[in-house]
Amino acid sequence: MPGPTDIKRGTVISEKDDLWVVLSYTRSSSGRGGGFVRVRMKSLSTGKVIENTYKSGETLKFADVMNKKMQYIFQEGSQYNFMDGMTFEQVSIDEAIVGDCAKYLKEGIDATVVMHESNPIAVDIPIKIEYVVAQTEPASKGDTVSGNVQKDAIMENGLKVRVPIFINQGDTIKVNTEEGVYLERVNK
DSSP states (O other), X not given: OOOGGGOOTXXXXXXXXXXXXXXXXXXXXXXXXXXXXXXXXXXXXXXXEEEEEEETTOOOOBOOOEEEEEEEXXXXXXXXXXXXXXXXXXXXXXXXXXXXXXXXXXTTOEEEEEXXXXXXXXXXXXXXEEEEEEEEOOOXXXXXXXXXXXXXXXXXXXXXXXXEXXXXXXXXXXXXXXXXXXXXXXXX
């Protein structure tokens, strides 16, 4: 039986006579007892967002969903358009469903679209995505006096990330999409 440790973004939990899609989660462990998972989830029927905590030993009922690998192609107003690379079928997903993933989307990125009864209910993106730095200030002498100096950078899709001082415009970097932080420079 599935439990809290099986929860991830896009998981659909059947609870309280409703279906709830997991928007975000954090796992924690308390010293003596078991761990727990704190979940932010949205009702599929009402759109209401709640937070819930599940203890590690609990049994949960997950709804039957289909994960479809799709490619993000473009945004049109509040709609984000994805395409199935095998069938070329396109699906338009409202920004309320795309949620926080929207700021990380860039053309051509692969995503998992979670479908329930052929309706998109969530979008899951990779935890690490590569971006090209479109704009950042150049480092100047004296900036590196203290070891961990960072500056703002804007990625090719408009995402803003704090990066180390040695990152320049045109560099390719990896960003952690769960925390929105710089991971590493990619040598190309």
